[in-house]
Amino acid sequence: MLRRNSFAILCSCLVLLLSLSFMVSASTAAADSKKRVLILHSYHKGLKWTDSEDEGINAVLRTRGSQLEVHTEYMDTKHHSDDRHYQMLADFFRQKYSSMAIDVIIVSDEDAYNFMLKHHDAIFRNAPVVFCGVNFFDASIIEKNRDTYTGVVEAYDIRSTLRTALALHPDTYRIVVINDRSVTGLANKKILNEVMPEFERKVSVVYFEDLDMEDLLKRVSALNRGDIILLMTFNKDRSGRVFVYDDSISLVARASRVPMYGVWDFFLGKGIVGGMLTSGANQGKLAAEMALRILDGEKVRSIPVVKESPNRYMFDYEQLSRFSIRQEHLPEGSIVNNRPVSFYEEHRGKVLAVAAIIAALSGMLIALLVNIERRKKTESSLRKSEEKFEKIFRFSPDWIAILRLSDGTYVDVNDAFVKMTGYAREEVIGKTSLDIGIYVNPDQRYEINEQFLRDGRVEKNELQYRMKSGEIKTVERSGELLDIAGERCIVSIVRDVTAKKEAEMATLESERQKKLRKEAEIKMLQAQINPHFLFNAITTIIHYTRTAPDVATELLMKLADFFRKNIKPERERVPLAKELEHCEDYIGIERARFEERLQVTYDIDPAALECRVPPLILQPLVENALRHGILPKEQGGNVVIGAHREGALVRIFVQDDGVGMTQKQVEVLFIEPLEQAGEGGRTGAGIALQNVNARLIAIYGPEHGLTIESAPGQGAKISFTVPEC
Structure with a gap:
């Protein structure tokens, strides 16, 4: 018995050992079937550019799930870049990976790429290499090892960035390039040396490099209008201190009063206006996709090196607003980040749903109220009809007829029927409306009878009736079905x-003409609102919101009052004094933008202040002087607003000492706007002046239209006359 039990136990142990052996073998086979990927980064974890590359690489590799075994190493060359550090890394990697077969290596940026060129054969033997983020790529270096190397060149586009910057800031006279002396910075300098000669012919170019951070910030803070900054990399200063990208741009952005542009997207939102930006994530994604193709069996040599980066124009909304850059001036297809989202845009679905519910409930409520009101009227009419019917029938000024429902014959008609139609009572009693031919359109009789049968009543049906004389009259017919002497009858009131x-038609036509005239005048007034003025005013207010809130509040009140008067102008003529107040609101807003560049004086005869003028007639002339006369002059200028008596007339004028116009420009001014005429000098004028001129001529006659006196460089004087009040 004991021997049997021992034998059974021995067999069980053997089975267990065999099972464990198979499990271990299966586990080992599964592990061996995984592909090993090594990611080697030049810099350290936490560096914005490196993190974005790593994120792009892993986003692609994760699509293979558990099929891959991924190892990530950081060389940390921003902090340590001497030969001893590189040798220590080589020894470490040789010890760590000598017994581990790597199927593909992804390297990011110059240091890892150069390290791999030097140590690949000694450490990683035949493992294929995919690079990304390499700035200064020389294809000849890897040509003999093309079966091992491929990748993505970081071809950032300095040229497109600077061309765009100069187009957005046409008054630029100097480009300041910020760059360090790191390996990346030296690679940047090689590319800058190739690109910058194009721009040195247009503006001066200076380099802030190999400086302590304090010295750099001091120089940046001294930059003025006309300077722009091209920020490359400043991760290590002259004293050897290391700065991550976020820290370096944060310090420079706080010190800078001038626009900054860059070539990498990790600077966006941190202080640069924007540019043609390169994305680390896109670099990493492309490199990882190449690595997967290699793991799937594709030959390295058949995968070409990507030399054109997928760069995009990207800009920061806050910086665009800060430097008054209009979005329509950006290159086509530009992406604008940090754009404020309105409540409606953020909650569009909910807003539309609530609006639909409110509309549906409102419609149901209105329909219910209409139905209730109709029922009340019907019940009241039925209740009182028997009491008042006889009196109404005899003395009503409207004609009343009673007809049998069964055959449509007249039972009775009142005196008003006889008087209006010309038929005697005996001519219609016992006959139908078809017999006497009272309907101009007989089909209407059948439609009304169907309505009586369906609803029991009709209300104010408009019909055409033919009188006995042949005269056609327009009538309104109402009626109800009533029981009279036990018989269903139609009681019809006409x-x-x-x-x-006829009177309504005449009134409607008169109102229509009046409305058209008013709408035309309102449109002419509202058309005078200049979108450039609105944009500039809002930009100025936003600026003062940060620097002088009280000034911003005052400007906002003036702007609101200005637009209230433009959108809802006076219907009648107003005193000149009131029109001058409106101009002062406008000038007050513009003074905040022009500052010391604008001087306004008044030359007003006190006796002319009560003279009544069309509303909003003077402000467009002032705006024309500021926008097209003073604004183009760098040093600004003066505007004079005046009003003098000339006999029985008052001459009102606006004079500026701006850029002026040629005689040819003046001659075509009321034919087409100057910007369409292709003339130099005072361009963009015309539309507002045409509007004002048309109003003056329409109100007072051709002799009261605008008069323009101007010469190039001598300003312009625009005047008109109105009758003295």
Whole structure:
């Protein structure tokens, strides 16, 4: 018995050992089937550019799930870049990976790429290499090892960035390049040396490099209008201190009063206006996709090196606003980040749903109220009809007829029927409306009878009736089905509305013409609102919101009052004094933008202040002087607003000492706007002046239209006359 039990136990142990052996073998086989990927970064974890590359690489590798075994190493060359550090890394990697077969290596940036060129064969033997983020790529270096190397060149586009910057800031006279002396910085300098000669012919170029951070910030803070900054890399200063990208741009952005541009997207939102930006994530994604193709069996040599980066124009909304850059001036297809989202855009679905519910409930409520009101009227009419019917029938000024429902014959008609139609009572009693031919359109009789049968009543049906004389009258017919002497009858009440309809048509036509005139005048007034003025005013207010809130509040109140008067102008003529107040609101807003560049004086005869003028007639002339006369002059200028008596007339004028116009420009000014005429000098004028001129001529006659006196460089004087009040 004991021997049997021992034998059974021995067999069980053997089975268990065999099972464990198979499990271990299966586990080992599964581990061996995984592909090993080594990611070697030049810099350290936490560096914005490196993190974005790593994120792009892993986003692609994760699509293979558990099929891959990924190892990530950081060389940390921003902090340590001497030969001893590189040798220590080589020894470490040789010890760590000598017994581990790597299927593909992804390296990011110059240091890892150069390290791999030097140590690959000694450490990683035949493992294929995919690079990304390499700035200064020389294809001849890897040509003999093309079966091992491929990748993505970081071809950032300095040229497109600077061309765009100069187009957005046409008054630029100097480009300041910030760059360090790191390996990346030296690679940047090689590319800058190739690119910058194009721009040195247009503006001066200076380099802030190999400086202590304090010295750099001091120089940046001294930059003025006309300077722009091209920020490359400043990760290590002259004293050897290391700065991550976020820290370096944060310090420079706080010190800078001038626009900054860059070539990498990790600077966006941190202080640069924007540019043609390169994305580390895109670099990493492309490199990882190449690595997967190699793991799937594709030959390295058949995968070409990507030499054109997928760069995009990207800009920061806050910086665009800060430097008054209009979005329509950006290159086509530009992406604008940090754009404020309105409540409607953020909650569009909810807003539309609530609006639909409110509209549906409102419609149901209105329909219910209409139905209730109709029922009340019907019940009241039925209740009182028997009491008042006889009196109404005899003395009503409207004609009333009673007809049998069964055959449509007249049972009775009142005196008003006889008087209006010309038929005697005995001519219609016992006959139908078809017999006497009262309907101009007989089909209407059948439609009304169907309505009686369906609803039991009709209300104010407009019809055409033919009188006995042949005269056609327009009438309104109402009626109800009533029981009279035990028989269902139609009681029909008809009112002659011929004169009323003619009067209504005349009134409607008169109102229509009046409305058209008012709408035309309002449109002409509202058309004077200049979108450039609105944009500039809002930009100025936003600026003062940060620097002088009280000034911003005052400007906002003036802007609101200005637009209230433009959008809802006076219908009648106003005193010149009131029109001058409106101009002062406008000038107050513009003074905040022009500052010391604008001087305004008034030359007003006190006796002319009560003279009444069309509303909003003077402000467009002032705006024309500022926008097209003073604004183009760098040093600004003066505007004079005046009003003098000339006999029975008052001459009102606006004079500036701006850029002026040629005689040819003046001659075509009321034919087409100057910007369409292709002339130099005072361009963009015309539309507002045409509007004002048309209004003056329409109100006072051709002799009161605008008069323009101007010469190039001598300003312009625009005047008109109105009758003295």
